[in-house]
Amino acid sequence: MARAKFSVIHAPQHAEQSLRLDPALTERWLTAFLYDEIVKRRGMRNAVVGVSGGVDSAVVAYLCAKALGPRSVLGVRMPYRTSSEESYTHAGLVIRETGIRDLVVDISSAVDGYLEQEADASPRRKGNVMARMRMVVLFDQSAKYGGIPVGTGNKSERLLGYFTWHADDSPPINPIGDLFKTQVWQLARHLGVPRAIIEKPATADLIKGQTDEDDLGISYEKADRILQQLLTGYTLAEITEQGFAERDVQLVSQKVNSTHWKRHLPTTAVVSATAINEFYLRPVDY
């Protein structure tokens, strides 16, 4: 009898969970979220977005314009005197391309008014003051404009703790907070965000020449894949076995584990059986 020939089919070595998004579905989902949260739930019409010139706020501006119509979105540029000219120009480009309303508020005098009394403030402290001042502006403009501030923090920076507490994270709604940075880039391409904004190095632009990846010590491309594995429940050893450098896995893990507090409301001493959010539990939209 002739010998049977079998072809052996191998599965890929490791079926790493994909960070791929269907951008059209994601756009549909997030614009529905914005419309539901702003119009249906709160009965408001307008969104206020701080447009920095980076890809995160660009994506949020595009989504808000699609969800509410561009004239219902106020894009606020808030340069400080040391902010980069390129960021300002790119923010203007986003506002022009989306057709949202344009407002420029220079925060230099407000920030300096405080920092003049703090001559030895470190660059980190100065950056935090700028970030918090921008939120002061956004919330105030929301009150003036009859709108709601919309957050622009992505999941990668939220997990790595790479944001100023009670600043970037303070707007009551955020459409991209569950998207990793690399997913924000995917969505940005789909939405038509200008390539110059997508392809430039991400930066908080709080210090001249600063980039996110230099600050973090790892690229978003690597960090996101490690974060995805961590959050799915794999151990550090298992992630390292998949071919990631031990140093990178440790770095990401350490950043996540040292910043859980930044992803929560302030800790309140519980002294009763009716403590808010401990015993007395009502959801945010109740």
Next chain:
Amino acid sequence: MATPSANGAMRVDRQAVALALVQFAPRKGDVDANFERVEQVFEALRHDREGFPNVITFPEACLSGYFVEGGVRDVARAAKAVVDRLQKLAARACGKNHAPFDVVLGFYEDDAGKLYNSALYATIGQRSQLRHVHRKLFLPTYGIFDEERFVSRGRGIEAFDTPHGRAAILICEDACHAISATIAALRGAQIIYIPSASPGRGLEDMEPANVRLWRDITRVAAAEHGVFIVYAGLVGFEGGKGFTGASKVMGPFGDLRIEAPFDGAAIVRTTISLRDVSVARAALPALGDLEANLAEFSVMLDEEVERRPSGGRKKRK
């Protein structure tokens, strides 16, 4: 069954059931407002060109919204009170002398202070009848879910007779356990109603991953047991969590009869023939095969119960 008609020709009794499945976003915590939406559904169906349906299925927790946490105390209602209210709404929307129709509706239930995530089956007419209340057994309490912190578990899956076939109800995660549909089918259900509230997640393909999962779950359960599955899902966002409706009727061949979009309020309609249950079961006698081996499976299940650390619970006599 084929029976001779008046002119002598053979007539097939198709046991037609006109179904309507409703998906909408409840107003959070506002039971009165959500009853109003139910009334609006009755009104819309009253004017529908297909005529009023026999059975209308609403989603899980549709009188309050799903994520209510401690607010469940405020929004829970007694099953009888829900039926009384439905009767009033139907009389207002359809006139006092409307023909009876059946409703399957998910709500948080208050049974003398005991709280459940329940769904009722009632016939609504001049003399309304509460035919069954199913209390959700599998309360998801992981990840974004926290049900067991706020409501108690149900204890059983029953099948019950209705004017439109023998039915059973499972609520959302109840149906994720294959054994639930098996119990319902063994108890004679021809139609399994599944009110659901499924938060969307997984946006890597053209539709949310949970929509595909529910299509698979209902397809397999329907085909394996030769039953119709009527699945109605909440829609809208609650605190950032967007529910995927995709309300659907799965036929007993595992054939998708109709499915609503995953987002947006909608009423979907189709008329089914319960005769298809018999045809499907004859074509794929999986349920019959299971019944033939049921004793062995019962022994295996008992052995597994005994093996668990909690110790073997005494079998109910």
